[in-house]
Amino acid sequence: MTLTQQRIFIVTGGAFGPWAEEHLNTLNPGTDLLVGADRGALHLVRSGYRPRLSLGDFDSVTPEELAEIRSGSEEFTACDPVDKNWTDTELAYTWALERSPSEIILLGALGTRLDHTLANIHLLRKGAEAGIRSRIIDDHNDIELVRDRIVITAGPYAQVSLLPLTTEVTGITLSGFQYPLENATLQIGQSLGISNVLQAGQGTISIRSGLLLVIRSRD
CATH class of the missing domain: 2.60.120.320 (Thiamin pyrophosphokinase, thiamin-binding domain)
Incomplete structure (x- = not known):
């Protein structure tokens, strides 16, 4: 597989703060892509960013916030919160992997829900198997999975x-x-x-x- 010379930033609904914007400020608008998963899309829009894609079931936002996300995103994809098999973060991560970027950076993928935190860390296996560097970053941690x-x-x-x-x-x-x-x-x-x-x-x-x-x- 040939990787593109682009990074994809995914912002999910976990912890988000000035530290996240420090990483987002390294984004190259000419090549890099920005994706918001569920409430992570709201974080982006309210911080002045326009996601290339916002997706998820959006069960953590109000109808008013959902309208804000929809109008502030280049592309918007909503799915049924009951009839889906994957978390919003996994949907976003799979979308990113399909584009064969040089790197995927997940922000807001750690938080108070240990189940979601562990599930997001386990997602890194998909990137490792595809030969795509993936990192989960927050204010206190930078996590990646190595196979070589x-x-x-x-x-x-x-x-x-x-x-x-x-x-x-x-x-x-x-x-x-x-x-x-x-x-x-x-x-x-x-x-x-x-x-x-x-x-x-x-x-x-x-x-x-x-x-x-x-x-x-x-x-």
Whole structure:
């Protein structure tokens, strides 16, 4: 599959604030696309953005807010809240994957609902299998799923934690970290990979098999 040189930002109905707008301000209007899922579309419209697409069942907004979303979006798609099998975030993420972007960034995908938070993190598997980099970002976390190798650079999220999403992840090798690993294995339920720190400005994480969550975080 050939990836396009574009990023797709998806804003969902979870936590949203000035930190989200900092990321949205990096959007290139010539190539990048902006998608609002359910109440996330309202966040965008009220923050002065015009989504390329707003979609969902919109069961979390009032009729007045729905009209606001519809008029503020380039394209609008509503679905039945009862007769659908997928969350609004998954619908938006699937739409984004079909366009083969270079990267998908989800904002507002973390919040008070742990079920939705975990479901959104599990969505990253689809992107990893398609070879499309995907990240979930909020004010305290930057989360992505690795199936081979990734290079990360120092930034606002000082801690770097590794958690298996599969039963085990083998061949884990870290370079540029305070606590290096060489051909290590992590099994689901272990905490060995929690709270590492970059030693220099850049670090490399590579694995041989499995799916590894890389979570950069700050308090």
